[in-house]
Amino acid sequence: MVLILLSRDLCFIRQYFKNVIFAGGKTEILMESVIKNCIKEAVKTLYNNDAEDELIQIQETRKDFRGDFTLVVFPILRFSKNTPEQTGKDIGAYLSEKLPAVTGFNVVKGFLNLEISDRWWMEYFRATAGEEDLFSVCRVDNPETILVEYSSPNTNKPLHLGHIRNNLLGYSLFRILSSCGHNVYKTNIVNDRGIHICKSMLAWQKYGNGETPESTGMKGDHFVGKYYVTFEREYKAQIEELVLQGTGEAEARNSAPLMQEAREMLVRWEAGEKEVVDLWRTMNSWVYEGFEETYRMLGVDFDKIYYESETYKTGKEIVLSALRDKILYSHNDNSIWADLTAEGLDHKVLQRSDGTAVYITQDLGTAVARHNDYRFEKTIYVVGNEQNYHFQVLRVLMKKLGYKWADGLIHFSYGMVELPDGKMKSREGTTVDADDLIREMKETARDVSMELGKLSGFSEEEKADIFRKIGLGALKYYILKVDPHKNMTFNPGESIDFNGNTGPFIQYTYARIGSVYRKAGEMGIEPDISQLMSARPGQKEIDLIKLLRRFPVTVREAAAAYSPAMIANYCYELSKEYNQFYHDFSILGEENKALRNFRLILSGLTSRVLSAGMWLLGIEMPERM
RNA sequence: GGUUCCGUAGCUCAGUUGGAUAGAGCAACAGCCUUCUAAGCUGUGGGUCGGGCGUUCGAGUCGCCCCGGAAUCACCA
Numbered sequence: 037m038v039l040i041l042l043s044r045d046l047c048f049i050r051q052y053f054k055n056v057i058f059a060g061g062k063t064e065i066l067m068e069s070v071i072k073n074c075i076k077e078a079v080k081t082l083y084n085n086d087a088e089d090e091l092i093q094i095q096e097t098r099k100d101f102r103g104d105f106t107l108v109v110f111p112i113l114r115f116s117k118n119t120p121e122q123t124g125k126d127i128g129a130y131l132s133e134k135l136p137a138v139t140g141f142n143v144v145k146g147f148l149n150l151e152i153s154d155r156w157w158m159e160y161f162r163a164t165a166g167e168e169d170l171f172s173v174c175r176v177d178n179p180e181t182i183l184v185e186y187s188s189p190n191t192n193k194p195l196h197l198g199h200i201r202n203n204l205l206g207y208s209l210f211r212i213l214s215s216c217g218h219n220v221y222k223t224n225i226v227n228d229r230g231i232h233i234c235k236s237m238l239a240w241q242k243y244g245n246g247e248t249p250e251s252t253g254m255k256g257d258h259f260v261g262k263y264y265v266t267f268e269r270e271y272k273a274q275i276e277e278l279v280l281q282g283t284g285e286a287e288a289r290n291s292a293p294l295m296q297e298a299r300e301m302l303v304r305w306e307a308g309e310k311e312v313v314d315l316w317r318t319m320n321s322w323v324y325e326g327f328e329e330t331y332r333m334l335g336v337d338f339d340k341i342y343y344e345s346e347t348y349k350t351g352k353e354i355v356l357s358a359l360r361d362k363i364l365y366s367h368n369d370n371s372i373w374a375d376l377t378a379e380g381l382d383h384k385v386l387q388r389s390d391g392t393a394v395y396i397t398q399d400l401g402t403a404v405a406r407h408n409d410y411r412f413e414k415t416i417y418v419v420g421n422e423q424n425y426h427f428q429v430l431r432v433l434m435k436k437l438g439y440k441w442a443d444g445l446i447h448f449s450y451g452m453v454e455l456p457d458g459k460m461k462s463r464e465g466t467t468v469d470a471d472d473l474i475r476e477m478k479e480t481a482r483d484v485s486m487e488l489g490k491l492s493g494f495s496e497e498e499k500a501d502i503f504r505k506i507g508l509g510a511l512k513y514y515i516l517k518v519d520p521h522k523n524m525t526f527n528p529g530e531s532i533d534f535n536g537n538t539g540p541f542i543q544y545t546y547a548r549i550g551s552v553y554r555k556a557g558e559m560g561i562e563p564d565i566s567q568l569m570s571a572r573p574g575q576k577e578i579d580l581i582k583l584l585r586r587f588p589v590t591v592r593e594a595a596a597a598y599s600p601a602m603i604a605n606y607c608y609e610l611s612k613e614y615n616q617f618y619h620d621f622s623i624l625g626e627e628n629k630a631l632r633n634f635r636l637i638l639s640g641l642t643s644r645v646l647s648a649g650m651w652l653l654g655i656e657m658p659e660r661m
Numbered sequence: 662g663g664u665u666c667c668g669u670a671g672c673u674c675a676g677u678u679g680g681a682u683a684g685a686g687c688a689a690c691a692g693c694c695u696u697c698u699a700a701g702c703u704g705u706g707g708g709u710c711g712g713g714c715g716u717u718c719g720a721g722u723c724g725c726c727c728c729g730g731a732a733u734c735a736c737c738a
Contacts, residue, residue, distance in 0.1 A: 090678085093678090093680080095677095095680080098681065098682095100681085100682080101681075106680090106681090108680060108681095108719095110680080110718055110719075111718095113718080120718085144681070145681060146680085146681080146718075146719085147680080147681060190738075227738070230737085230738070231737080231738090232737085232738075369736090371736060380664095381664095382734075385735085385736050386736095387736085388736040389736065390736080392736085394735090394736065394737085394738090395737070395738050420732090421665080421666065421731090421732060421733090422731095422732050422733065423732095423733085423738090424664090424665055424666080424732075424733070425664075425665080425732090425733050425734065426733090426738090428664090428665090449665090449666085451666080451667080451731090451732095452731080452732080454731085459731085459732095484700070485700085488698095488699090488700065490698080490700085506700090514673095517674075517675085518673090518674065518675095519674085519675085521666075521667085522666085522667065522674090523666085523667070523730095523731065523732090524673085524674085525672095525673070527672090527673085530672090530673090530687090533673095533686075533687065533700095534700055535686080535687080535700055535701090536685080536686035536687060536700095537673090537674080537675085537685060537686045537687090538686080538700085540700055541686095541700065541701085543700085544698080544700045544701075545700095545701090547698070547700090548697080548698055548701085549697095550698095551697065551698055552697050552698095553697095554697095555697055556697085589677095590677095593677065597677090601674095601675085602677085605674095605675060605676090605685095608675090608685080608686090609675095609685090612685085615701060615702070616701095616702070616703095618697080618701080618702090619693095619699095619701070619702045619703085620702080622696075622697070623697055624697050625696065625697070639697095660698085661698085661700075
């Protein structure tokens, strides 16, 4: 072990990467393991005792103290039967003697801070810088087949900010899990049937005068959404009139002619009546065209899209079959129910008395269809926390129906996006439209860039591409940096920032490094990894190496926690650290060639890690900005 | 009322399995471009981590009880 640490054999360093150990959710990289083992040895030698792994807590030393790794001494006191200070000193002395990489130590209160040699950090850095695949360390031993369901739009209105959060989370999750070696498939369930769809169909029939997205120049989903709004407006007017005539509010809602017609239309649709089905197909196709465009702008896509209009039938079969098997029961009115009281839940209706399916019916069918298609270990449903109960029921229900794999159905529950004055409501028109927001972000990116006087000498096409990357980078980062399961507030009045903890800040750091490399090329300077070890790093550079070392660990933790936010915050931290370095030190102007080479490679790895991290978030990096 | 989630600086948010003096950004103020991109860097001010009790050598983090907010408890989706 001691010898291994001194070894400069590249094979060892390769081995280092294979030695990222994840035990019980904990992450350890070899250096920590080496120290840990040596401390066990110390406890055995000094105190004649065996220390359990959990008692030996190694962490990175906080910046305000001298050292690289820190042992929390308190848990060891039970063996040493001595003061924290003395115990720390004893173990520190033992480690310094046994581990050449440990060049010194200090004890502050109950913390033993170990100093690691620069040489060791450089060895580590050389190996990482030479590694082509930054995710190789992240790969799990047992890859799973995982489906990520996200987006799940209704086909009666365009996407809004809430959907954006959903899409970004789902897509990022896909990339994070894939990077860890899982076989991940992106799926979508489209809510393309039901009374809400009939509403916009009916309104178009009555008030549309045959206009189309083409004839009006509108995006398809907005076009259809317009008729959904029309329906709600006219319906409301009818209700008001009925109430004026003395009808009760509830009765008015129920008996308004428009609502009755919508219901009739649903029945005709379910009966497969050609005229209705054709209209449904046409209007849905308009919506899909619109969605396609929004998805394309957001940079998300799907491996397989499921449609509720198909899976609800499978769901109904499952329900009927379970009824025959007496797993379910029916009421006198022919509605079908599940009794989940034994599981701590309630009774749940699975089919209406008129024989039509409810929301959860299609989820049963969709899950089974997906399992037939993919034999997945897990399906991760990216769905808002307002549906927590629904997914609790879904899993319990599927277990009850005998699907053992239902344990793999995971609700990735994320928080709502709220406006300063509360929740977004489609019907009240208080949503932030996805297309509008994306367009505004690109415009803001243009304004900011122009004001800063950047990008002169670029073609309009190149500029548009850069503004797109920056605008979307700002938007995506703004949303993904927040812990997914928390609600977040979006203030439309204050535009999304481009300074500080933002996407553009990280993109800017990347672009700066790109600029350094271009300059290096002009100067004829080539980075040379084989010359790395002749450089003597400073403290800031070691700090950067330490931060870079945390990247694969962060990815693994983000995968385990389903949290793109952890990646986002890591990228920010790295950018901030790098910008300090960039400000304080000259790279190409450094006269010591070994140091110049080292700084260039350090910058190169930083840009690669930033780029990889942002890629996990679905954020593109501009080469210049 | 039951269940679940949230509460950290004026605002928006970080804070790894409990560890040292709770951190960023925005906003405010004061500095730094003849040198690799100033979308940057440095500094100042700003906190009863909603409140209390408990567990522990140690609690923003774990447990219990309150307070405040959100969601949900439909033959809606």
